[in-house]
Amino acid sequence: MVKALHIVVDDCTGCQQCEMACSYKHEGVFNPAKSRIKVFEFKDQGRSVPYTCTQCSDAWCMQACPVDAISVNTQTGAKEVSGDLCVGCKVCTIACPFGTINYNHTSGKVDKCDLCGGEPACVEICPTPALTFIDAETTGMEKMRYWAEKTDQGQTAQT
Amino acid sequence: MKHVIVGAGPAGVTAAETLRKADPDGEVTLVGGEADPPYGRMAIPYFLIGNIADSGTFLRKSDDPYDGQGIRYVQGIAEDLAADDGKLTLADGQQLDFDKLLISTGSHPIKPPIDGLDLPAVHHCWTLQDARDICGLIGEGKDVVLMGAGFIGCIIMEALALSGSNLTVIEAQDRMVPRMMNKTAGDMIANWCRSKGVNVMTSAKVTGVAEDGGKLSITVDNGETLPADLLVVATGVRSNMDFASGSGIDMDIGIKVDDHLQSSINSIYAAGDVAQGPDFSTGGWDVHAVQPTSVDHGRIAALNMAGHDVTYQGSLNMNVLDTVGLISCSFGLWQGVEGGDSSEKVDTANSRYTLLNFDGDLLVGAVTLGRTDHIGVLRGLIQSRIRLRGWKDKLMEDPNLFVEAYVDLTRT
Numbered sequence: 313m314v315k316a317l318h319i320v321v322d323d324c325t326g327c328q329q330c331e332m333a334c335s336y337k338h339e340g341v342f343n344p345a346k347s348r349i350k351v352f353e354f355k356d357q358g359r360s361v362p363y364t365c366t367q368c369s370d371a372w373c374m375q376a377c378p379v380d381a382i383s384v385n386t387q388t389g390a391k392e393v394s395g396d397l398c399v400g401c402k403v404c405t406i407a408c409p410f411g412t413i414n415y416n417h418t419s420g421k422v423d424k425c426d427l428c429g430g431e432p433a434c435v436e437i438c439p440t441p442a443l444t445f446i447d448a449e450t451t452g453m454e455k456m457r458y459w460a461e462k463t464d465q466g467q468t469a470q471t
Numbered sequence: 472m473k474h475v476i477v478g479a480g481p482a483g484v485t486a487a488e489t490l491r492k493a494d495p496d497g498e499v500t501l502v503g504g505e506a507d508p509p510y511g512r513m514a515i516p517y518f519l520i521g522n523i524a525d526s527g528t529f530l531r532k533s534d535d536p537y538d539g540q541g542i543r544y545v546q547g548i549a550e551d552l553a554a555d556d557g558k559l560t561l562a563d564g565q566q567l568d569f570d571k572l573l574i575s576t577g578s579h580p581i582k583p584p585i586d587g588l589d590l591p592a593v594h595h596c597w598t599l600q601d602a603r604d605i606c607g608l609i610g611e612g613k614d615v616v617l618m619g620a621g622f623i624g625c626i627i628m629e630a631l632a633l634s635g636s637n638l639t640v641i642e643a644q645d646r647m648v649p650r651m652m653n654k655t656a657g658d659m660i661a662n663w664c665r666s667k668g669v670n671v672m673t674s675a676k677v678t679g680v681a682e683d684g685g686k687l688s689i690t691v692d693n694g695e696t697l698p699a700d701l702l703v704v705a706t707g708v709r710s711n712m713d714f715a716s717g718s719g720i721d722m723d724i725g726i727k728v729d730d731h732l733q734s735s736i737n738s739i740y741a742a743g744d745v746a747q748g749p750d751f752s753t754g755g756w757d758v759h760a761v762q763p764t765s766v767d768h769g770r771i772a773a774l775n776m777a778g779h780d781v782t783y784q785g786s787l788n789m790n791v792l793d794t795v796g797l798i799s800c801s802f803g804l805w806q807g808v809e810g811g812d813s814s815e816k817v818d819t820a821n822s823r824y825t826l827l828n829f830d831g832d833l834l835v836g837a838v839t840l841g842r843t844d845h846i847g848v849l850r851g852l853i854q855s856r857i858r859l860r861g862w863k864d865k866l867m868e869d870p871n872l873f874v875e876a877y878v879d880l881t882r883t
């Protein structure tokens with residue numbers, strides 16, 4: 313069963329531990345700036361919004377890559393970047409309409425959420441139900457699909 | 472159903488793979504015109520500076536990605552197209568029959584009419600072979616001149632500069648990347664490049680090239696004469712459609728296609744740099760010669776060839792560019808629209824710049840310099856036609872908040 317990272321915005325307290333855990337897992341340092349999940353703070357609304365790649369099925373990043381550097385991990389369904397194959401052209405970073413694949417100035421390549429191979433560090437650390445890793449079918453991904461469809465390049469005629 | 476795809480760049484390869492899945496019983500033949508396996512031109516700069524081997528540019532990395540996947544790969548150059556008979560003739564005389572044909576032959580660089588551009592040390596940087604030819608002519612101590620600082624010119628510039636060559640860039644227009652950047656941003660890029668040791672000349676034209684004592688001698692209309700070991704010409708491209716000229720297919724600056732990527736001839740589709748297709752922003756028809764457009768075209772053309780009915784929303788013109796470490800992006804109608812608002816923030820000291828252009832409370836275009844974080848949301852905001860509502864005023868005050876705007880508006 314493919315699992316998905318499920319984000320419940322209302323449950324997020326803005327503690328940013330997910331950013332720390334992600335940065336440590338991937339970069340070996342506690343630096344929110346290096347995290348692949350980012351918590352946006354909307355102070356005027358008292359709202360914190362954790363934000364990362366939804367592993368969308370359109371995979372604009374993967375389609376746009378000229379050198380086959382992004383592929384689907386068949387176990388987790390995550391779209392993963394191969395550091396060996398990525399040349400750092402950045403075209404995926406503008407092709408992704410969610411802005412969830414980002415250029416890393418240190419490595420000269422791009423980073424995105426890879427679901428930590430199936431055990432997301434952000435979910436492990438999250439002290440509230442804001443981040444969970446659950447059956448993909450029940451995550452209520454409708455909202456993400458909605459925005460994906462609105463950006464979609466091709467629309468199939470309604471039958 | 473016999474599908475033939477002529478041209479094996481990103482558009483052609485994406486189409487072949489899509490067709491293979493969408494029409495499992497059909498025959499899929501992919502015609503590649505170059506000696507190398509299908510590769511991404513975009514990866515050429517990284518080959519040029521030695522970051523990757525030539526195989527690193529290949530579009531697909533798996534073993535046997537074409538014949539092994541049920542895609543018949545034929546190497547050859549299409550020379551003639553008989554649309555009524557459904558026949559494509561290759562230069563070696565081979566004839567391919569098709570029920571549906573996709574033209575995805577891309578474009579080729581053009582040389583302006585200037586004396587001396589046929590000299591041996593004058594090159595384009597368009598194919599993998601061009602890159603191999605150039606490799607030996609660049610490096611420490613070499614004098615290199617680049618003619619044209621458009622998008623492709625600037626991408627090549629990065630590689631030429633990193634090679635350690637003494638580099639001069641000559642651009643006829645008044646700024647760098649004139650079709651992607653306004654004067655403010657273009658000038659900031661030029662200043663950045665100068666600070667990194669690149670000699671940038673704008674509003675300057677090469678008037679002649681001659682050979683002088685084993686070196687090129689390049690005359691510029693600003694009175695300068697430059698010695699060079701290599702002149703790279705990057706002054707624009709033109710669609711590869713000559714082979715189809717006798718077929719009666721409608722063409723203008725590219726092969727004209729409708730919102731299904733279908734040409735004026737029912738059995739023939741076109742995709743990528745060769746196709747003049749719908750423009751998301753203007754509602755008109757244009758050639759957006761960029762990688763994301765070529766793969767979108769390839770995928771949608773293939774689905775329609777397989778009998779689906781998929782309408783293309785049009786391509787969004789977008790570019791990301793790295794000029795010796797300064798990263799810039801442009802999206803959509805970055806010049807703005809009549810009566811639309813514009814929000815701009817210039818930070819010269821840090822070489823940062825953001826420009827947003829609106830039509831009412833819709834974002835329609837953007838330019839950024841010096842930032843890369845979550846940059847793709849600019850595509851999302853523009854192409855999903857997200858009403859900015861209260862965020863419009865905030866963005867008018869500080870255009871750098873576009874990521875916050877996107878997240879707030881789409882995540883509730």
Ligand SMILES: Cc1cc2nc3c(=O)[nH]c(=O)nc-3n(C[C@H](O)[C@H](O)[C@H](O)COP(=O)(O)OP(=O)(O)OC[C@H]3O[C@@H](n4cnc5c(N)ncnc54)[C@H](O)[C@@H]3O)c2cc1C
Binds near residue numbers: 623626
């Ligand atoms: C150096 C360089 C850097 C670039 N960088 C970027 C970038 O950073 N971002 C970006 O978005 N775009 C970039 N581009 C542009 C991008 O590569 C093109 O938009 C893209 O390759 C277009 O894909 P395509 O499949 O339409 O055409 P192509 O990739 O040109 O493929 C067409 C193929 O058809 C073949 N062909 C032509 N005529 C015939 C014929 N008669 N018979 C058989 N085959 C034929 C050609 O040889 C070619 O192999 C770059 C281009 C270059 C040259």
Ligand code: SF4
Binds near residue numbers: 393
């Ligand atoms: S930056 Fe890397 S992963 Fe992204 S498109 Fe370029 S090569 Fe592919």
